[in-house]
Amino acid sequence: MTLQRPPVNSLNLDLLKEMSKSLDEIAKNKSKAMILTSASPKVFSAGLDIMEMYKPDLKRVEEFWTTLQEVWFKLFGSNFITAAAINGHAPAGGCLLAMSCEYRVMTGGNFSIGLNETALGIVAPNWFMDTMTNTIPVREAEYALTTARMFNVEEALKVGLIDEVATDKDDAIAKCKGFIGKFDRIPALARSITKLKMRQAAIKRLQDGRREDLNEFLQFVQNPKIQKSLEMYIQSLKKKA
Numbered sequence: 256m257t258l259q260r261p262p263v264n265s266l267n268l269d270l271l272k273e274m275s276k277s278l279d280e281i282a283k284n285k286s287k288a289m290i291l292t293s294a295s296p297k298v299f300s301a302g303l304d305i306m307e308m309y310k311p312d313l314k315r316v317e318e319f320w321t322t323l324q325e326v327w328f329k330l331f332g333s334n335f336i337t338a339a340a341i342n343g344h345a346p347a348g349g350c351l352l353a354m355s356c357e358y359r360v361m362t363g364g365n366f367s368i369g370l371n372e373t374a375l376g377i378v379a380p381n382w383f384m385d386t387m388t389n390t391i392p393v394r395e396a397e398y399a400l401t402t403a404r405m406f407n408v409e410e411a412l413k414v415g416l417i418d419e420v421a422t423d424k425d426d427a428i429a430k431c432k433g434f435i436g437k438f439d440r441i442p443a444l445a446r447s448i449t450k451l452k453m454r455q456a457a458i459k460r461l462q463d464g465r466r467e468d469l470n471e472f473l474q475f476v477q478n479p480k481i482q483k484s485l486e487m488y489i490q491s492l493k494k495k496a
C-alpha cells in the first residue's frame with residue numbers, strides 16, 4: 256500500500272477513508288501480507304493533517320477521528336502480515352502507522368521518526384502510547400513521549416523503533432519481503448492468532464474506551480488554548496518553507 260497525498264502524505268479524512276477501504280480489501284482478498292510505504296521521496300507520512308484539527312467543523316472532525324480509530328484497528332489488528340518500508344520522515348501519526356505494522360525498515364538518510372505530540376502542546380492518546388510500548392520498552396517510550404523525541408535512523412535502530420536500515424526504497428521493500436518470507440514455514444493460523452493475542456490488550460482498551468477517546472478528542476479540538484497552539488505550529492511550519 257503506497258501513500259500518495261503530496262506533498263507530505265498528511266492524513267486527512269479522505270486519505271484515512273481510502274486506507275480503511277484498502278485494508279478491508281486486503282483482508283477480503285486473503286493477501287498473505289502487506290507492505291506500507293510512500294510515493295514521496297522524503298516523507299513517509301507527516302502524520303495527521305493539522306488542518307483537519309484547526310478550527311474544525313464538528314461533524315467532519317468526529318468522522319475524522321472515528322476513521323483514524325478504524326484504520327488503527329484494521330492495521331494494528333490485521334490477520335495478515337504487515338511491514339513498513341519507511342522511506343522518509345515519519346512524525347506523529349506517520350510513526351503510529353509504522354509502529355502498527357509488525358516490522359519496520361527505514362531508509363538511511365537525514366530522516367526522523369517519533370511521536371512528537373507534546374511539542375505541539377498536544378497529548379498522544381492512550382492507544383498511540385500502547386502502540387509505542389508494543390514496539391519499544393516502556394521506559395524508552397515514556398522518555399520519548401514526554402520529550403517529543405524524534406529519533407534519527409541510527410537512534411531508531413538502536414532503541415528498536417525500527418528493525419533494519421535500508422539503502423533506498425527498493426532495498427527497504429526487499430528487506431520487508433525478507434521478513435514476510437520468515438513465515439513461509441509457519442502455519443498461518445498459529446501466526447495470526449499469536450499476533451492478535453500479543454496485541455489484544457491494546458485493542459480491547461480502545462474498543463472499550465472508543466466513545467470516551469472520541470469525546471476527549473472532541474473536547475480537545477474545541478479548547479481555545481489548543482487551537483492557539485495549533486495555529487502557532489501551523490505558522491512555524493509555513494515560515495520554514
Ligand SMILES: CCCCCCCCC/C=C/C(=O)SCCNC(=O)CCNC(=O)[C@H](O)C(C)(C)COP(=O)(O)OP(=O)(O)OC[C@H]1O[C@@H](n2cnc3c(N)ncnc32)[C@H](O)[C@@H]1OP(=O)(O)O
Pocket residue numbers: 262263265297298300301302303304305306344346347348349371372377378379380381468469471472475492493495496
Ligand atoms: C484523545 C486524547 C486527546 C486527543 C489528542 C489529539 C492527539 C492528536 C494526535 C496527533 C497526531 C499527529 O499526527 S499531529 C501531526 C504532527 N505532525 C507533525 O508535526 C509534522 C509536521 N511536518 C514536518 O515536520 C515536516 O513537514 C516534514 C514531514 C518533516 C516534511 O518536511 P518538508 O521540509 O519536506 O516539508 P514542509 O515544507 O515542512 O511541508 C510541506 C507543506 O506541508 C505542510 N504540512 C506539513 N506537515 C503537515 C501536517 N501534519 N498537516 C498539515 N500540513 C502539513 C506544511 O505546512 C507545508 O505547507 P505549505 O507551506 O503550505 O506548502
